[in-house]
Amino acid sequence: MTDQTRYTLSKTDLPRTWYNINADMPMPPTPVLNPQTLEPITPDFLSVLFPMELIMQDVSSDRYIDIPEDVREIYKLYRPTPMIRAHRLEQALDTPAHIYYKYEGVSAAGSHKPNTAIAQAYYNKSAGTKALTTETGAGQWGSALALACQFFDLDLEVYMVKISYEQKPYRRIMMETYGAQVFPSPTDRTQFGKSILEKDPHSPGSLGIAISEAVEVAVTSGGAKKYSLGSVLNHVLLHQTVIGEESLKQMDLAGEYPDVIIGCVGGGSNFAGIAYPFLRQNLLDGQRTRLVAIEPTATPTLTKGVYTFDYGDSAKMAPIVKMYTLGHDFVPPPIHAGGLRYHGMAPSLCALYEAGYIEAIAVPQLATFDAAVTFTRAEGILPAPESAHAIRGVIDEALDAKEKGEQRIILFNLSGHGHFDMGAYQAYLSQELQDYAYPEEEIKAAMQNLPEVPLPS
Numbered sequence: 001m002t003d004q005t006r007y008t009l010s011k012t013d014l015p016r017t018w019y020n021i022n023a024d025m026p027m028p029p030t031p032v033l034n035p036q037t038l039e040p041i042t043p044d045f046l047s048v049l050f051p052m053e054l055i056m057q058d059v060s061s062d063r064y065i066d067i068p069e070d071v072r073e074i075y076k077l078y079r080p081t082p083m084i085r086a087h088r089l090e091q092a093l094d095t096p097a098h099i100y101y102k103y104e105g106v107s108a109a110g111s112h113k114p115n116t117a118i119a120q121a122y123y124n125k126s127a128g129t130k131a132l133t134t135e136t137g138a139g140q141w142g143s144a145l146a147l148a149c150q151f152f153d154l155d156l157e158v159y160m161v162k163i164s165y166e167q168k169p170y171r172r173i174m175m176e177t178y179g180a181q182v183f184p185s186p187t188d189r190t191q192f193g194k195s196i197l198e199k200d201p202h203s204p205g206s207l208g209i210a211i212s213e214a215v216e217v218a219v220t221s222g223g224a225k226k227y228s229l230g231s232v233l234n235h236v237l238l239h240q241t242v243i244g245e246e247s248l249k250q251m252d253l254a255g256e257y258p259d260v261i262i263g264c265v266g267g268g269s270n271f272a273g274i275a276y277p278f279l280r281q282n283l284l285d286g287q288r289t290r291l292v293a294i295e296p297t298a299t300p301t302l303t304k305g306v307y308t309f310d311y312g313d314s315a316k317m318a319p320i321v322k323m324y325t326l327g328h329d330f331v332p333p334p335i336h337a338g339g340l341r342y343h344g345m346a347p348s349l350c351a352l353y354e355a356g357y358i359e360a361i362a363v364p365q366l367a368t369f370d371a372a373v374t375f376t377r378a379e380g381i382l383p384a385p386e387s388a389h390a391i392r393g394v395i396d397e398a399l400d401a402k403e404k405g406e407q408r409i410i411l412f413n414l415s416g417h418g419h420f421d422m423g424a425y426q427a428y429l430s431q432e433l434q435d436y437a438y439p440e441e442e443i444k445a446a447m448q449n450l451p452e453v454p455l456p457s
């Protein structure tokens with residue numbers, strides 16, 4: 001039993017429903033506010049940006065939501081994804097821990113992001129949307145949505161954070177090959193982009209700025225274009241729960257149950273995707289799995305941020321939500337894990353972290369790449385810099401188990417491969433990769449600008 005390395009499911013094991021954490025949240029939901037009025041948001045405001053089905057999913061309290069057959073058919077191109085026992089990494093670390101990873105890098109885009117991109121493209125197509133706008137950091141989200149838009153015959157405009165556009169040209173070409181248009185953000189195509197460029201023509205951009213541009217284009221399109229977000233929102237986390245539902249079945253095949261689940265967090269979607277179905281088992285079935293989110297020390301949202309109401313974007317056009325935040329003005333250091341450079345975090349994840357259901361750890365860039373290279377040399381798969389944060393957390397957990405002589409069962413989400421991130425690996429191998437000091441001053445400055453929302457009683 002313990003000799004097995006790869007745990008695969010058949011097509012018939014592909015989940016038929018997504019798991020909605022709203023049904024089992026141990027605390028009441030926090031309000032989502034209109035950025036102009038600071039009043040609770042109306043479906044009208046949101047329907048400029050999203051099709052109604054997705055808005056309804058955000059607020060639904062149904063525990064399970066059916067996955068449309070058209071979406072399941074496309075999922076079958078790469079799902080169920082494999083779960084692998086990292087025997088060789090265990091040996092390299094000489095740890096009594098059992099390490100399993102769920103590998104989402106087998107999708108065409110190379111990450112977990114198509115799980116929601118395909119669903120979002122489907123619901124937009126069904127609602128009659130002709131074109132989508134979005135932002136992308138490292139290009140992972142943009143390429144996932146470009147793939148999905150191609151499948152559903154939708155046009156796509158991608159606002160790509162400029163520093164990544166320059167560091168990662170191949171992701172842009174991938175998006176263009178799928179048929180998307182890609183612009184380095186800040187651009188002069190939007191009022192907000194122009195205002196940033198006036199202040200700083202060499203702005204490296206940020207996810208917050210790129211979101212503002214994509215939102216502005218959708219809002220000013222007179223209904224022709226809708227906007228799509230790759231993380232943070234409830235419906236995105238919902239769509240990612242296929243990861244955890246499959247993992248539950250695969251752990252069953254392995255005859256073990258995880259003591260700890262680890263994932264990296266940018267906006268929180270891949271972590272929630274693997275963790276929430278196990279959290280359900282904690283809440284409803286008496287399991288006691290620890291859920292550990294790993295973030296970069298350069299953007300320490302959960303570990304150093306403030307739990308408060310903040311805008312989702314830099315231009316204050318996106319809704320205000322209660323979350324851990326570094327401030328919507330925060331421009332993070334240019335770490336290579338572009339997908340983790342966001343100032344905020346999914347509200348459900350933040351509420352669960354605040355209440356102690358989830359743990360968080362921040363890890364520095366150099367130690368993260370040490371872990372990535374250890375993993376690559378043991379297991380063969382070269383991880384995305386984002387996923388490497390999870391691996392750092394896993395190795396530390398496995399070494400802790402070794403010190404304590406415990407046969408701890410660890411499951412982590414390997415959210416994507418790093419085949420487009422050779423620049424980062426090159427910098428590491430030539431010893432040019434650096435750690436960034438904790439950006440205390442920048443965070444302090446960004447914190448001066450939080451919206452003055454009257455505290456709900």
Ligand SMILES: *Cc1c(COP(=O)(O)O)cnc(C)c1O
Nearest residue numbers: 140231266267268269270339416
């Ligand atoms: C985008 C991305 C992330 C971070 O986003 P989450 O919404 O927090 O999952 C992590 N890993 C990979 C490979 C990504 O592309």
